Amino acid sequence: MLISGRDLLAVAHANDFAIPAFNVSDYAMMKGLFEVSEEKAAPFIVAIHPDEVRHLGVESILAIRERAHRSSVPVAIHWDHGGSYEQILVAIQAGFTSVMIDGSMLPFDENVAITKRVVDAAHAVGLSVEGELGTIGKLDEEAEEGGEIIYTVPSEAVDFVQKTGVDSLAIAIGTSHGLYPKNMDPKLRIDLLQEIRELVSIPLVLHGGSNNPDTEIAQAVKHGVNKINISSDIKVAYHDAMRKELADPSLREPNTIQPPAIAAMKLVAAQKIDLFDAAGKAALY
Template sequence: MLMTGKDLLAVANEHNFAIPAFNVSDYAMMNGLFEISEEKNAPMIIAIHPDEVSHLGVEAILAIRERAHKSSIPVAIHWDHGGSYEQMLTAIQAGFTSVMIDMSMRPFDENVAVTKRVVDTAHDVGLSVEGELGTIGKLDEEAEEGGEIIYTVPSEAVDFVKQTGVDSLAIAIGTSHGLYPADLEPKLRIDLLQEIKALLPIPLVLHGGSNNPDSEIAEAVKYGVNKINISSDIKAAYHDAMRKELENKGLREPNTIQPPAIAAMKKVAAHKIDLFEAAGKAELY
């Protein structure tokens, strides 16, 4: 069933688990993620970044909506890392049920102003909004390293939520977009997460969790993260498996090449669902 991000995350916040937000860039990936989430009876967010929207085409959102309506699990369709108010209008018109406006690289006052404008418009048509405060480095779908992390300041987070009215907040506590370079060890600030969660009742979001140890991610879920974005991990599994299939030069049909890639991706996705304690939680909706 298709839901807004706000309704989906409210249950996760109440019952202390996290919902995976899987970034997809083709329809076969999307179908595989529906299949594994349904097998595990887990709620899911289909997240699509502007670059992925341009690759898929906004027309594909109608098909994803239909798939969600027919699903046995609760699903939100989320525009990830929207870069402007105009993009959010496109998301509303295309049929997304949740949007993220990311002005985290801008000054605080500008972040507040643009985010509030998005919230006012989205709430008028029943959509939920995620904002971001603090930064987690490069916003590059193929980045190999994340760059500088600017940690979220708890007091600023409280002011930001009050002034904007966002339904959920992405915070920076030590993750980074993309895959970490081999010489950098990721480390989450669980103490900072606990401080922010004690001050804010809304769902908190973790971006850039690739390569963080499972033990840290589990702690983040325990202490209040309710949505975790997964992009690099599932795409690496999907495309690495596809490369192996393509070594057989005789293959040419997608329905021969893609199933092993989908299976590899589903294995990673299943692990994330279990790690986030989302398995079986569809029964709560």
């Protein structure tokens, strides 16, 4: 069933688990993510970045909405990392049920202003809004957003939520977009997460969740994160498997080449669903 991001995260918030937000960039990936989420009876979010919207075509959102309506699990369709008010208007018109406005690279007051403007427009038509405070790292050129990590300041998080009215808040506690190099040992500031959780009552979001140690992600869920974005991990699994298939020059049909890639991606997605304690949670809706 298709629901708003607010309704999806409210249940996760009340029951101490995290919703996986899987970024999709083609229809075959999306279909596989529906399948694995239904197999695991797990609620999930179809997250689509503006670059991915341009790649898929905005018309594809109608098809994703239809698939969500037929799903046995609750699903939100989320515009990920919206960069402007105008982009959010496109998301509203296209049929998304959740939007993110990312003003994290702006000065605090400007971030508040654009986020509040988006909240006013989105709430008027029943969409939920995610904001971001602090900046996520960016590890490679394929990563969608980010820069130098600037940790979220807890007192500013309180002020930001009060002034904007956002439904969920993406925080910076040490994650990065993209894949960590082998010589880099990422560390999450669980202490900072706990401090923010004590002060902020809305669902918290972790971006850049790919490639972090499972133990740290599990701790983040335990200490109050209710949505975790996964993009690089599922795309690496999908395309690595596809490259193996394409090594056979006689193959040309997508229905021969893509199924092994979808299967490989589903294995990774299933592991994330279990890690986030989301398996079986569709029964709570």
